[in-house]
Amino acid sequence: DGGITQSPKYLFRKEGQNVTLSCEQNLNHDAMYWYRQDPGQGLRLIYYSQIVNDFQKGDIAEGYSVSREKKESFPLTVTSAQKNPTAFYLCASSILTGGDYGYTFGSGTRLTVV
């Protein structure tokens, strides 16, 4: 079955550590996105990518970094510069042409600072 996989489901970070969240899709989607969701809140866009080796900052990119070396993969690194990283992180993907532009979401990664 095609889908989008996020791992791990739960992640714990110590102060000052960088951590990387994985996002892999086998849908052959062009675009991929990372969102942050705080408790009871909406989605805030961190980074997005339309094509391999290219990505753009979203609304809250500070303290985060991404790469897009393969079409299927869009990992997110939460750096030590992100002062309040505890949140639920969602990855999504979409077709850019020939589709309806709807997103497919992963099941999320819950990051907690310990």
Add this chain to the structure above:
Amino acid sequence: AQSVAQPEDQVNVAEGNPLTVKCTYSVSGNPYLFWYVQYPNRGLQFLLKYITGDNLVKGSYGFEAEFNKSQTSFHLKKPSALVSDSALYFCAVRRTDSWGKLQFGAGTQVVVTP
């Protein structure tokens, strides 16, 4: 400015009663509109979409939505709510000033009581 608004943070309804979740949008041109649902600690799941055609769109789990161009609305409805419909609901519109990125509303928490 392109935007989507969900005017209610929370909607409370008794099981068996009709459920309506409101969404209004502002976008130039023909809108592509979506509804997603999120259960606790899960990713967003697609419910339904309006691209073109009939103004009444039927989706998953007995939900439907009515596109109203004159009122720029896309309200989500269910004739008889279930306790299991309790979740966070997001409306989204495809931005026409970019390459297909979706603009999400802030979300509406639906609470269905037995």
